[in-house]
Amino acid sequence: MTLSTFTFRHIGLLGLLGLSTQAIANSPQHKITIDDFFDIGIMKQVSFSPNAKQAIWVESRWDKELDKSQADLWKVDTKTRQTQRLTFSNENESSPVWSPDGQFIYFLTKRSDANEKAPFNGKNQVFRMTSNGNDIQPITKEVEGVNAFQLSQDGKNLYFIGNKTVEETDQWSAMRNSHSAPNYGHGSHESNPLHVLDLEHYKQKTLIDDGKVVWQFSVNQNQSKIARITTDDNELVKLEGWSDIDVYDVNSRTHRVLQDTQWRQQAPSPYGWLLGLAWHQNNQQLAFRIDFDGHPGKLFIADVSQKKAKITELARPDKVTLNGDDVKWRPNSDEVCYRGAIEAKVKIYCSEFENGKQQDTRSVIDADIVSGSYDFSQSGKQLALTHNGLIHFSDLFIADANKRRAKIKRITDINAQVSDWQLPQISIVKWNAPDGSQVEGILELPHGYSKPQGRLPLVVQIHGGPTSATPYALQHRSYGRSTFTADGWAILSPNYRGSTGYGDEFLTQLVGREHDIEVKDILAGVDHLIEQGIADGDKMAVMGWSNGGYLTNALISTTNRFKAASSGAGVFDQRLQWMLEDTPGHVVNFMEGLPWEKPEAYSHGSSLTTANNITTPTLIHIGENDQRVPVGHAQGLYRALRHYLNVPVELIVYPGEGHGLSHYKHRKAKMEWDKKWFDFYVLGIEE
Template structure:
């Protein structure tokens, strides 16, 4: 396939908004997007449709400057009248909403504290119940160490939940650790998760299963005869990415069995996979679950545990789709297992028929350019509620017919009405060809009103993380790039380079063993394409990214001097250091195709440290002080190389107390302002104020 000769525009932002009553509302877009607008955006997640489909709840996240963090609260909507109501007002984020069987209550996990600070008001996570008619939330559990997860039973009168219990190892060195308790030890204590059963009619609680396992997820089938769990023997995250099991507990015989794992370990492209997502079919026999891999396509399985064996089938995928997230669900009153999948910068909902041990047809539930965030079915399986991030709005709630093969959908919320007045960027999918002939795509954001004949623009290349991820074809205002730069006259390219999801398995796995090489060539080919089209000024370019986007920022500036400025956020600088220090080392092993002593050349080539002498680009470095995924040492090493040895303009910004993402209001604001000023100075030549 030759180079595309013109910009491929799949959609341009419309100038108005279609009102919730279906009537067109003329809206004058006069507001220029700013960094501060980021903090006014509400985000929707955890959509839950009521059993009768007449109401829905969701978690709405908003930034609170006084609290210096983002805050999640529960919201309720009548799906017919579209009347909304905020349900919670605490300073702690709520999570995991579930409807009661009669649709009168919402159960959720929250935290509350009173003066005596005794459970359930001890600041630990507990299960609360809230009437949709109003009133105060009522604590349902009172665990001293808090609740980890919960599930309402299908009988409507039982609540199952995971607690927390500290277990001390009894190895030969346990006495020494106890005698000298001041130091921190690498192991010796584990927080396990006993499973409890709570009778909601009489509020009698009993221990259902306590076998000293760390439980990352559990699911009880409809008749409560079987309980599936994802377990490890230790809390350390490294155990989850290769040493986790799926166990099934028979409540009638009180026996537990581990499902044979050859399909997702021995016969998988990598043993370092993440088990996630458990859901029982209403027939009480079939258990669906997922596994994800760094660098390889994830898999979806349906198992039928019987006696000491389990019949396991892998659900096949069609087209270029890559499985996305853990929220798999059996559609009620059907034999369909449903799941989200990335497909060419969209995220769609798919349902596959499962007939015994045979897979039937797979359908895309809703056609169109959708980026679905979360979804939920009514109790009869006929209605579907889902959140969707479009080209002219952020996440909002939509309703559709779940059973139709050509389902139509309608938007019923507008949780960010301020966006109706924003001057929005032009968002399109742009295509080009990599040096080896592979077609590559990216998302191109251009200033509102820009036409190709207007001349070339300064460019920011904004690189997504993962790398097993993709930038979506949707409106985004993020602290890592999009929207504010286009408002200030920049073009912004978000390349879905080799290793991205939604472009086929080969496109995904081509990156394995080729980091710091093939994806760099993909990105630069996209940059050259935009320059050839006259859209971008090749002398005014910057590059930025976070996590793997930070790693690729480091890779690009150690490969080429064409960028005038860079912002490297939480980026790997040395692959050996990454394997030694990060909390998920299987990620590195997968891409390097072995351990450091097995593949020393791969670790050397894949490290920007090896090529650091070629860096000439003024670089802004961001890192969370307590980042466990990409530890602080990477940023310190890059800073040392540029500041003390290479004499390259550099600034190191360390965010106190932060992990891999920035959770504090003031830190997000600082990052965005630093990026803007850094690029304006080194790319556009503006004086520093």
């Protein structure tokens, strides 16, 4: 895409959103800073009121004093666009839903008092407020808290799952009990009994208490059946290959587990994650998903009206990869709807499923959107969704859900400050990989930049996953986007082989070829920007988090073209990763076997094997308690660079953090370290 084409599309989007083009004439004055990152509101978990006249959402913003991201409930009138903040606590609110009559809003949150007794014991409970935000009252009072809840279709019952410790019985139970001081690898787990609370009489009873771990549940509309995703243990490894869908018949009090042949034995990998339970209004058809690392996810519909459930796999549109777990049946229709990644966008698709067969599939919105949360009105005629665009962060939009490829109308502006920002120029750039395959990425250029101004220093910012993609949308991230372009850098975010939204073959070509094909894809993109006269090949840095950190390690052990690197939570050794991470199926999928089955693949896929090639000054970021990419990877890379290879390196371990950085001070430290490191080693700035 040329810059002139970008400008046309950028202005066209303004018209799409119904915003005044006067904003273009008024030159923005504010240069984006690191501090601006902490002032951005993120919208998620949208819920339409039954009459579609109002919508609520969870809005999160960073709070410096609390040293964390804080989430509150907000509401908007879809006609007047007047917004109202509903909660003001120092705790996070989540999972808001309307009562069927629109009078109340139910949600999850924590509250504490001096007595520290439930429901004010600092554990998640279900609370309720009136629709205008008044009279907030706790509804549950579980000693161990509530994990998830669902309001019945008639609003009379509240279903929820709690927590209960189950002691496992085997040959060594007595030994574990008699020597209780050590921690054991197994022997007990937290199960999730399912309870129902009668909201008319406030009487509670337990429906299911079978010792299972429940990752998700869904009650059908007439409350005759309850679907659960279950495992026998809390370990995340159990979810990725040993999880089941259990359907409980409330009247007969019997369970049946859906036959998993289609998503285990007949799938490209047995290590899939079940998610996204959703009942059709006929109370017999259950939609659900399964995701895989390295392979396309699948969408199924099970008809449980028969003795043996008939399970049908739905086809996806060409190139579309399923995205997220928010599968929904559009009310008063036979359409099952889901989000799908397509060429750096995320659209909402609906597939008609009638008489046991898939019919037509449509894209609901007529625009190149990056959709997030979405919800239908009670009638099914209107759609509310969040959307990230090129000139705004997540905001609420509504559309006519009955129309094919409907137009969207913007309802909120939760980040009004952005109107004065000097926004980066965002475009999609395409190039050919060494094997001839077309690859693309998101290119960000400084505000007001044009090629006659000369070449720019380049940051290659690599997305995680790898079964994911960098979106074609405005982002201000602690992992690079918007931060560096404001200081005169170009940023390339490549959607390399293995990324979603480019077809199944593009996705699966990475399997068995990590540390190879995607590295070549990325370097070909760098070469393309140099050939186009945009990037300065002598002033380049690379950064990423999670799989982006893994690929940062792979690139600096493959080439010395980068003058600086920031490796965040990146795998250094695949054997260590299989041994320690919480989802080892990820490694098994990409290595195509277990370590003793594919020793050469594990060696080839590890940057440790070629670490002697590294000369790039490298920042290493890691969370102290990261279970996904444990701290040993960072320690190993640091030891290699500092003690054996004499390469400039800093190891930054964030106390108490997991796979992401949840503290304000840690996020800011990471961003400032990256900027100073790149400025010094790439640009030679010493201040």
